Amino acid sequence: MPMKIAKLNKRITFQRKTRVQDNEGNWVEGYEDAFTVWGAIEGGGSMRNPEVTIAGALGIRAPRKITIRANKQLSHDMRAICDGRIFNVLDFSYAKNSKSYIEIICDEVGING
Numbered sequence: 728m729p730m731k732i733a734k735l736n737k738r739i740t741f742q743r744k745t746r747v748q749d750n751e752g753n754w755v756e757g758y759e760d761a762f763t764v765w766g767a768i769e770g771g772g773s774m775r776n777p778e779v780t781i782a783g784a785l786g787i788r789a790p791r792k793i794t795i796r797a798n799k800q801l802s803h804d805m806r807a808i809c810d811g812r813i814f815n816v817l818d819f820s821y822a823k824n825s826k827s828y829i830e831i832i833c834d835e836v837g838i839n840g
Contacts, residue, residue, distance in 0.1 A: 735765040766795040793831040
């Protein structure tokens with residue numbers, strides 16, 4: 728079944744990793760905006776164990792699927808931001824029976840602590 732354009736109702740900004748200088752002149756990894764598109768975000772159900780430990784803090788990782796129109800700028804080392812939520816891109820491919828839409832599997836990441 729083809730994607731209905733009306734379902735792409737979230738404004739999603741994709742960011743790429745970059746190195747930036749902090750206030751003390753140290754180079755640290757950061758992110759910069761790469762492109763912003765309309766997309767859809769769906770819950771991923773129980774694809775994996777939702778809890779992992781990140782640097783001693785409990786990180787809640789909830790798998791999600793983001794669907795956008797095909798975009799050649801998308802890469803695996805990006806993250807997506809939507810309504811203050813952060814999604815790390817894990818993998819992506821064209822949507823079933825479509826070369827116009829890409830389905831992106833990602834982890835929604837929030838740090839408790």
